[in-house]
Amino acid sequence: MGDTIFGKIIRREIPADIVYEDDDVLAFRDLNPQAPVHVLFVPKKAIATLDAATAADAGLLGKLLLAAAAYARSEGLAEMGYRTVINCNEHGGQTVFHLHVHLLGGRHMQWPPG
Numbered sequence: 001m002g003d004t005i006f007g008k009i010i011r012r013e014i015p016a017d018i019v020y021e022d023d024d025v026l027a028f029r030d031l032n033p034q035a036p037v038h039v040l041f042v043p044k045k046a047i048a049t050l051d052a053a054t055a056a057d058a059g060l061l062g063k064l065l066l067a068a069a070a071y072a073r074s075e076g077l078a079e080m081g082y083r084t085v086i087n088c089n090e091h092g093g094q095t096v097f098h099l100h101v102h103l104l105g106g107r108h109m110q111w112p113p114g
């Protein structure tokens with residue numbers, strides 16, 4: 001799997017509205033937000049899909065989720081709640097093949113998703 005638009009954002013080759021960064025994780029606002037808060041948490045390591053992650057990535061996957069939860073808390077979303085989503089491959093609706101966690105908040109979510 002080649003480079004993606006998220007790789008370019010991580011390397012600062014294209015702009016993004018970055019809201020969080022640490023050694024392993026970058027988070028930026030989705031270009032086409034589906035909720036008042038819609039932020040993407042991406043590992044700096046390029047893993048194409050959740051299916052491509054291995055046991056060696058366990059810590060990194062945990063960091064992504066904890067970074068999303070901490071950001072949601074800092075934005076005051078935690079009490080009312082929010083949704084995290086990882087789309088995987090075609091039926092999952094994945095369009096960018098660099099693993100990412102969507103954080104959606106600020107409105108009531110429906111279940112099941114369409």
Ligand code: 5GP
Binds near residue numbers: 031086
């Ligand atoms: P997926 O469908 O792969 O789970 O989610 C990809 C997400 O990336 C979509 O919600 C889409 O709006 C967002 N996206 C695609 N290209 C860009 C971009 O260049 N910049 C930003 N910030 N978001 C993007």
